[in-house]
Amino acid sequence: MSLIESWPGSAQRWERAKGSLGGGVSTGMRAQMKPHPLYFESGQGAELRDVDGNTYTDYVLGWGPVIIGHxxxxxVETVTRQLPLGQTFGASHDLEYEIAERVLAAIPGMDRVLWSNTGTEADQTALRLARAATGRRRFVKFEGHYHGWSDAMLLxxxxxxxxxxxxxASRGQNPSALTDVTILPWNDAAAVRAVLTDPDQDIAAVxxxxxxxxxGVLEPAPGFLAELRAICDExxxxxxxxxxxxxxxxxHGGGTERYGVTPDLVVLAKAIAGGFPLAALAGRGDLIDEVTRGVVHAGTYNGNPVVLAAAGATLDVLAEPGTYERFEDLGGALATGLASAFSDAGRPAVVRNVGxxxxxxxGTDAAETFTDFTTADWDFYDRLTVELLRRGVFSLPGGRWYLSTAHTAADVERTVAAARDALAAL
Ligand SMILES: Cc1ncc(COP(=O)(O)O)c(C=O)c1O
Known part of the structure; x- marks a missing residue:
């Protein structure tokens, strides 16, 4: 296996970018990439090419959105057809409701959609609607869950x-945001019940x-989501x-379909537009219609036609028969392969997948809690990601891997072989 020794083109660009870009990157988390951020020229299917001419099988997928591959x-054809028709109208057009109808058809129990650009915005809208609809102020979130980087929710x-x-979580964040949240352990229905049944907690939403x-890609305990539903209803x-x-x-219908529990509001982003900036808040009609009763939802770029065209194309590909069965197979094969690579290398690790x-x-044999996850051996894992990179595998810090419709069983096999080699090198 020929190894990449260094990334001179990327290293040079990284030094230059630090002079003009805040933190040298466009979003802070990318600065964590080891040994330093790489600069990419192009992507095709499951493969990325960097500026030094190296190619990688991509398990980062833009941190999630590139679900149908690059x-x-x-x-490409759909967006290319849309682009000459104009960039944005600041007015209504057909794709807004056509794509909304497709989202609603996919997710059980939802009546309306509000378009936004990022998950952070859609999460904030959900909180605002929940406060307006219930007349309550505070909310419950769980340890280790991420709902974007707004002052109100990055807690x-x-x-x-x-x-x-x-x-x-951030310097400069409004510290009073903490007074509006109760942070609970995940998968502990009794803790949720204790808080929600206390009227002084004034909880609008969970x-x-x-x-x-x-x-840690931890699944809900059996019955936990249904219990949340019941406590919220009560x-x-x-x-x-x-x-x-x-x-x-x-x-196709996300966790709502997979676990058979219907929430009141669903926040969507990432995969929905295949790499274009789109988010959606889907929900019950009476809740979303709060926007007709004085709840402000805004955004110059909301419902952008090029982005919605990309969403339509992404949903077409995801709707092809067998997509989600293939995701289960490939996810299972990658998890099993990586688990056996760790075990054969004598390195403890928990490896699992959901689709x-x-x-x-x-660095652990059991990881069922948030603390198990945060105290895992992430220094070792950082070194592993560099060894993987040297062997043509691009993966995230923090241990999460994403597969797309473009990945094949052969990609997974090659990746597991690279992981074996990388683990042996450590
Ligand atoms: C579960 C979850 N919610 C919200 C967000 C925020 O989305 P965005 O980065 O589009 O603002 C993310 C981003 O990773 C996320 O994983």
Missing amino acids: AHPHL GYRPDANGALDRP FTEPVLCNS TGTLLVFDEVITGFRIA PVVQVIP
Whole structure:
């Protein structure tokens, strides 16, 4: 196996970019990439090419959105047809409701859609609607769940150096945001019941990822989501599924379909437009219609026709027969292969998948809690990602791997062989 020794073109660009871009990157998390951010020239299917001419099998997929692979011909053709018709009208057009109708057809129990550009915005809209509809102020979120980086919601995601979660996550964040949230352990229905049945808590909504993708791809305990639904119904609290990762990925109808529990609001982003900036808040008609009763939902770029054309093409590809069965097979094969590579190398690790989302948690034999996840051996894993990169595998820090419709069983086989070699090198 020939190894990449260094990335001179990327290293040079990284030094230059630090002079003009805040933090040298366009979004802070990308600065974590080891050994330094790489610069890419192009992507095709499951493959990326960097500026040094190296190619990689891509398991980052733009941190999730590129679910039909890079430059899928149907997406390219659809967007190319739309582009000469104009960039944005600042007015109504057919794709707005046509794509909304397709989203509603996919997700059980939803009546209306609000378009936004990012998951962060759609999560904020969900919180505002929940407050307006219930007349309550506070919300529940769970440890390690991520609902975007707004002041109101970037809380309880990662512990600080002292292990504390009840701290603002960012310098400069409004510290009073903490007074409006109760952060609970995931999969603990009794803890939720205790909070929701206390009127002094004044809880408008419970926000949850249906699978805890952001901290270990942990599935809900059997019956947990149904219990959340029941407690919310009993207490007049709204249930919000943040399906920014799971939507159109772990089933066509996301976690809502996969686990058979219907929330009041569903937040979608990432996979929905195949790499273009689109988010949606889907929900019950009476809730979403709060926007006709004084709840402000805004955005210059909302419902952009080029982006919605991309969403239509992405949904066409995802709707092809067998997509989600293939995701299960490929996700299972990658998880099994990586697990055996770790085990054969004598390295403990938990490896699991939910559909095409695979998670490696290194340095432990059990990872059923948020603490198990945050205390795993991430220094070792950072070194592994560099060894994988040297062997043509591009993967995320934090152990999550994404598969697209463009990945094949042969890609997975090659990747598992690269992982064996990388683990042996460590
Ligand atoms: C579950 C979840 N919600 C919300 C967001 C925020 O989405 P965006 O980055 O589009 O603002 C993310 C992003 O990773 C996410 O994983």
